Amino acid sequence: MAYIAVPEGVPGIRSLALFRPETGKPLYDLAQVLLRGPSPLTPAERELIAAHVSALNNCTFCMSSHAAAARELFGEEREIVDCVIGNNPSGFMSDKLKALLHIAGKVQQSGKHVMSEDIEEARKFGADDRDIHDTVLIAATFSMFNRYVDGLATLTPDDPKEYEPMGKRLASMGYLSPQNPKP
Amino acid sequence: MAHIALPDGLPGIRGPMAFRPETAKPLNELAEVLLRSENSLIRGERELIATYVSYLNDCFFCQNAHGGIAQHYLQCDLTFIQNVKSNFAEADISEKLKALLSIAASVQKGGKNVTSDQVEKAKSLGATDLEIHDTVLISAAFCMFNRYVDGLGTPAPSDISFYVNRGKQRAEEGYANYNPYH
Numbered sequence: 137m138a139y140i141a142v143p144e145g146v147p148g149i150r151s152l153a154l155f156r157p158e159t160g161k162p163l164y165d166l167a168q169v170l171l172r173g174p175s176p177l178t179p180a181e182r183e184l185i186a187a188h189v190s191a192l193n194n195c196t197f198c199m200s201s202h203a204a205a206a207r208e209l210f211g212e213e214r215e216i217v218d219c220v221i222g223n224n225p226s227g228f229m230s231d232k233l234k235a236l237l238h239i240a241g242k243v244q245q246s247g248k249h250v251m252s253e254d255i256e257e258a259r260k261f262g263a264d265d266r267d268i269h270d271t272v273l274i275a276a277t278f279s280m281f282n283r284y285v286d287g288l289a290t291l292t293p294d295d296p297k298e299y300e301p302m303g304k305r306l307a308s309m310g311y312l313s314p315q316n317p318k319p
Numbered sequence: 320m321a322h323i324a325l326p327d328g329l330p331g332i333r334g335p336m337a338f339r340p341e342t343a344k345p346l347n348e349l350a351e352v353l354l355r356s357e358n359s360l361i362r363g364e365r366e367l368i369a370t371y372v373s374y375l376n377d378c379f380f381c382q383n384a385h386g387g388i389a390q391h392y393l394q395c396d397l398t399f400i401q402n403v404k405s406n407f408a409e410a411d412i413s414e415k416l417k418a419l420l421s422i423a424a425s426v427q428k429g430g431k432n433v434t435s436d437q438v439e440k441a442k443s444l445g446a447t448d449l450e451i452h453d454t455v456l457i458s459a460a461f462c463m464f465n466r467y468v469d470g471l472g473t474p475a476p477s478d479i480s481f482y483v484n485r486g487k488q489r490a491e492e493g494y495a496n497y498n499p500y501h
Contacts, residue, residue: 276466
């Protein structure tokens, strides 16, 4: 049971966006521009950073839904997703992406944990200012979403299969703020 | 020196917001709804929650910038803000706000740290579902803003009077049409 009266049967962030559409709108707009808008990082890579940070924050809803989206977007290379959230090395992963995931993990702990050596390492493998900016903001944003979803104890489906259609929807349609049915 | 090349002379979040206006827009719209729109929690109380969470995250820029705005709204002095940070349980604020600050502090540690006892306590002191929602989201949002500001290594003026002096201007201009160059 969520701590506040959100619509019943609606999981995670969607229940909160329906409860408070005024904040739901900018939150979904932020996710759309950050994860789907122009960036040197592919949408698949950005979803992977989101799933990684959500796994570190132990947020089952966000981790499962963004991992599902990342699997859809990676297609044949989907194995990379389970390697990252399971903390195993993956042959598919570039050194640049590894360095950016490392920075995201630092941001998850605290912004102050990011050291210039972490940034230098990412730059050595070709990361530019936009790669670094987007990585830091995605990690920061999911440090918000994870706390928001779990802090209000929203509905979190247990069955991994329930996240597959969410992943497909996020991969094909992106982030559209859910609408309350018209009275 | 920030970790990436940000426009010169813009401290704290102003640099990243000028660097990437496309993400600044929803971030500022969120701040406007959460901290300024019509609400049973007054603006000063909401800025105080933002200040407290930023203090817990040890984000110098955010805790002082929002502390300055809270000071303006609440017409209080810096000592009052410092008392809330160091021990809100003994500060001169309502019991309801204390219960909400305790929820905000749990969110700062991790969403799962919020307990139903904390929520029940806030409700018994008159907190509405919307107030609890907004408290959780303000705390979560500042866990984001603080990480954005510090994760990019942005500069922050060390003189606290800089922030106190800007509090009135920020309160009057709001966040919706935030101009990072102003």
